[in-house]
Amino acid sequence: MPTPADRIHLALEILVEEWTPFIRQELSKSYGHRVDEVILAQIRGDRNMASARFSDPLSDPHILLNVVWEQWNHCFRHQLGIFERSLISELREFRNQLAHQSFLTEDDAYRVLDSVQRLLVATGHTQRETQLEDEKVDALRQKFGHRVNRELARIRFNRRRLLDIALYSLCCFALVTTLWSFLWERHWLATLLLIAFVIFTFGYFIYQRLSAAIPVFGVHECAHCRRVIYTESCPYCEQSPAYRHRQAQIFDPREEADATLAHETLEMIDQTASPLELISKVPR
Structure with a gap:
């Protein structure tokens, strides 16, 4: 099963394969036969320069995206719009995260696949659109599959938990009733202590089952x-x-505090009868 990094790598490879002729064509309209010089000048000082000397520089997604970004006003702003430029910026960021082995999620993979598909459709390169669409569907299926499995595990665990609690309660009731019926008249103090011990023990078992996390x-x-x-x-x-x-x-204490304040304010709006009461209850 492919990882999110594998899906992002595949999407960038498809973009390179489909867009390399398009990029060279648009660059040649502005620079003519000096296209290779422009590309090499664009990536001068880049760490990928050594590998670019032995192969097509545009075969590297990093170089291709940088060339499109830097040459936007000269070559690409008439064929592509502001929306496509934002997609280029987004893909550059995801490519950097992939190169630095950042933590990528299935949502990130879906976003990259969708962005690449939109760019290819915008330029009329639809030969690999079906493959990208299949990858997007497979990424969603994989994400929803994990969520469904977790939900099924939670349902099964809750059913077993309810069954255990019912058995504990039944056993506790049976033991208390037996002790009350046969031992109360003989030794009421000992019976009372035994009943308390039984109730405490089964109450502890029930509490453990109620507070247990879903394994x-x-x-x-x-x-x-x-x-x-x-x-x-x-x-x-x-x-x-x-x-x-x-x-x-992801976790920001300030965002959590703002969300809590907003939630409390909405609750006060629902429960307050007059504006004066609302003003008096707003946290300062």
């Missing part, structure tokens, strides 16, 4: 790095600096 049953594959893991969260992804950096970007 992941069996060996499964991580949705991001595709390694075989035995826990719900992947230890390989959590150890990578890219994952920690991505999680730090």
